[in-house]
Amino acid sequence: MKGIIQKYFSTKRLILLIIAMAILIFIPALENRRLLNIAIIALMYVTLGESWNLLSGMSGLFSINHALFFGLGTYGVTFGLNKLGFSVLGSILLGLAMNLVAATIVGYIGTKLSGLYFTMAFIGLWQTVYTFSYQFFSITGGSLGLSMPRELLLSKRTLYFIALIMAIASMIFYQFIRRSRLGTNFVALKENPDLANALGSNIRGYRFLSTIISACMASFAGSFYAFYMMTNNPEVFSGIISLKIIMVVIVGGMGHVFGPLLGISFVIMDELIRGMMPSQFAPFSVIIYGFALIIMAMVKPEGLISIFKKKPKDNGVAAKQSKKATA
Numbered sequence: 001m002k003g004i005i006q007k008y009f010s011t012k013r014l015i016l017l018i019i020a021m022a023i024l025i026f027i028p029a030l031e032n033r034r035l036l037n038i039a040i041i042a043l044m045y046v047t048l049g050e051s052w053n054l055l056s057g058m059s060g061l062f063s064i065n066h067a068l069f070f071g072l073g074t075y076g077v078t079f080g081l082n083k084l085g086f087s088v089l090g091s092i093l094l095g096l097a098m099n100l101v102a103a104t105i106v107g108y109i110g111t112k113l114s115g116l117y118f119t120m121a122f123i124g125l126w127q128t129v130y131t132f133s134y135q136f137f138s139i140t141g142g143s144l145g146l147s148m149p150r151e152l153l154l155s156k157r158t159l160y161f162i163a164l165i166m167a168i169a170s171m172i173f174y175q176f177i178r179r180s181r182l183g184t185n186f187v188a189l190k191e192n193p194d195l196a197n198a199l200g201s202n203i204r205g206y207r208f209l210s211t212i213i214s215a216c217m218a219s220f221a222g223s224f225y226a227f228y229m230m231t232n233n234p235e236v237f238s239g240i241i242s243l244k245i246i247m248v249v250i251v252g253g254m255g256h257v258f259g260p261l262l263g264i265s266f267v268i269m270d271e272l273i274r275g276m277m278p279s280q281f282a283p284f285s286v287i288i289y290g291f292a293l294i295i296m297a298m299v300k301p302e303g304l305i306s307i308f309k310k311k312p313k314d315n316g317v318a319a320k321q322s323k324k325a326t327a
Contacts, residue, residue, distance in 0.1 A: 020261070024164055028157045036156045038271045040228060042264040043160075044221055046167035049248040049260025050174045051217035056246075057255040058178060059210035060190025061110050064119050065126035066245045068106075069215040071236035072098045073222020075133065078146040078232045083139070088152065092223045096216055102129070103215035107208035126237065133234040145233035148226060159228055166224060167261075170217055175257045177213070186210050244270075251296065253305025262304040266293075 027039050052066050076095020080086035086094060102125070109121045133140045140146070154162075177183045185206050188196035197203050226232055235241075244267060252263025269292070300306050 021168070028160055033156060034275065036160055038268055040156070040160050040163045041271060042267045043163035043167040044224060044228075045244065045248050045264050045267050046260045047163075047170040047221040047224075048218055048245045049252070049263055050170040050257070051214045051221070052245045053249050053254065053256075053260060054174055054177065054186075054217065055210055055214035057249060057259070058174075058183065058190065059186040059207065060193075061207060061210065062115075062119060063106075063122065063214070063242075064246070065122055065239070065242050066214075066218060067237050067239070067241040068102060068122075068126045068129060069099050069218035070222040070225070070241060070245075071129070071133070071234075072102055073219035074226045074232045074236045075140065075146075075222075076219070077223045077226040078148060079139070081149060081152075082146045092220075095219050095223050099215040099219040100212060103212040104208070106215070107211035110207040110211060111204040130234060130237045133237060140234070141232075143233060145231050148230040150230075152227065153230060154227055159224075162224060162227075166220060171257055171261065173217070178257065182206075182209070247293065251293065251303060253303030256303070256305045258308075259303055259305050265304070 024039070024043075027035065048066070048070060051069070052063060055066075056062050073092075073095040076098045077088075077091040080091030080094040081088070084091075084094070105125060106122060109125075110118055113121055134142060136142075177186070185196070185201055188201060189203060189206055189210070193203055222236065225236065247266050248260050248263035250263070251266045252259035252261065296304075
């Protein structure tokens with residue numbers, strides 16, 4: 001067991017993770033409702049961040065509308081419970097099934113298009129689903145959404161620990177994929193797809209697989225959000241959620257398992273600022289953390305993870321080589 005843990009996490013990272021977990025487990029003891037709400041949302045974005053990180057940070061398929069998968073997970077639960085009479089598990093599986101269909105479409109697009117064209121096609125699919133959620137009132141509830149059965153209302157403490165378990169599980173799963181042969185192929189897709197194709201790697205298959213895995217991770221987060229809010233509405237597909245998912249990863253460090261964990265500082269800051277501002281000025285919080293993002297991009301373009309990365313030791317090798325070159 002010890003060898004398996006050391007294979008996927010270094011000793012220092014493991015110590016930092018244990019300390020972070022100890023702090024997170026202690027939060028519910030404070031019995032502060034606002035703090036719990038912020039922590040729940042932040043931990044949910046860790047799961048969403050790892051989902052986006054796997055698709056875009058590891059595989060190189062830049063998802064600009066990742067809220068599509070998140071929203072389908074939310075609607076799957078609410079629709080299954082309200083319209084179809086499914087059990088909780090059946091409704092969660094319905095959300096997964098809906099995401100598998102969407103991921104198959106996105107994955108197919110990814111095999112035909114790349115770069116800007118992939119992004120444009122993804123926006124078209126997202127806009128279609130977003131419009132459908134507004135217009136088909138009898139199925140989706142329109143702008144009012146669908147409410148969850150009251151008997152499924154969970155306490156904030158329970159929701160917090162579910163979010164914590166999801167966040168930890170998503171990080172472990174991401175690191176497992178990254179250190180596996182599958183992860184190596186995903187990285188090859190991002191770094192040099194032409195070379196990977198020349199070496200016999202199944203580019204289309206791996207793009208399909210990375211999209212499906214990422215969509216399923218986001219679907220679980222969406223299902224959880226349905227239980228947290230006890231309702232849904234088309235805003236779960238909004239571009240603001242997609243932007244936050246992207247920012248969580250970029251702020252923390254793209255392509256790193258601990259990136260989303262560090263990047264939720266962005267979400268926490270957003271929640272705190274909007275909470276302190278009068279309701280009419282809350283939307284202007286985007287200006288404050290927008291400036292913070294600009295400053296951070298200039299100072300730490302690799303994300304907050306670069307603070308903890310070791311600088312390569314020179315040991316005078318470069319100096320010796322330069323002396324030989326000038327001699």
